[in-house]
Amino acid sequence: MALHDKATLRLQDRLDGLALLVLRLGLAWFMFLWAAHKVITPRQYQNLARHFDGVDVSLAQVYAMGGVQIALCVLVVIGVFRYFSYGSLLVMHFFTVTRRWEGFFDPFAVNDRGFPVNRNQVIDLAVLGALIALVLLIRRDHFSIGGWLARHDRARWWM
Template sequence: MTAFDRRDATATLILRLGLSWFMFLWAAHKIITPAQYQGLARHFDGLEIALWQVYLVAAVQIVLCTAMALGALRPVSYGALALMHAYTVSRRWEGFLDPFAVNGNGFPVNRNQVIDLAVMAAFVALVLLIHRDRFSLGGWMSHRMGARWWQ
């Protein structure tokens, strides 16, 4: 592995761990405060969801975050979390049109949407650089065993 390859592998490792941690925190919050997520589903999607559904989504996300942190089943784990985040971004697009809006107390009301967009860009970069993600279980398996399905 060249110095260039090590630098790319390190960059994708940092990106992968940061994104998996970000998504894990959102999944953990679904377990800690499930009623908040029921309210978000009602507000943004017009759906009434049961607590068990919130917990199920959180569990699936935690499994995917763990796989992503390890770099296992990369197309599945990276892709699924990227699609979940893209769904979140698509539901909140109005905030992108007014990123500097503040409420009566001077609080920036659309800053989470701006953060969401940056995270989406990071997901796109990680998916595009998946072949450079050598410091991962999938990268190690494909290098060691030639097992392309781990990629």
């Protein structure tokens, strides 16, 4: 392989890693906001659990869920335990998507004031796709602690 070809591949590899860094940080921020709201407005999440899932959860349970989700977002930001942390965000978001199917079948619905009522569900699908892509491309996620350790053949359990 020519020197030019190797340099091009290295550049592309770095650009892929940079793209995944942007994707990872954006997704972590998106998920962090939802998790932080559980801590800031726990009663809202009690009402959502009752409305969507038909279950009553205590304030302590809402705080615990928010805390665990915030911790996972921190793991994603720094890129450690990548299969676990990225996969956990994917599973959590997939759970949210499965609870709101009805909006996917009517993405252009508006209420009596003309407000689009199902646009969050459409956004949810885009985020789900991005989370799936992040997990599928985890080996190209070079700008993370797990990626650095993998490149330097360090402890595999950090990946």
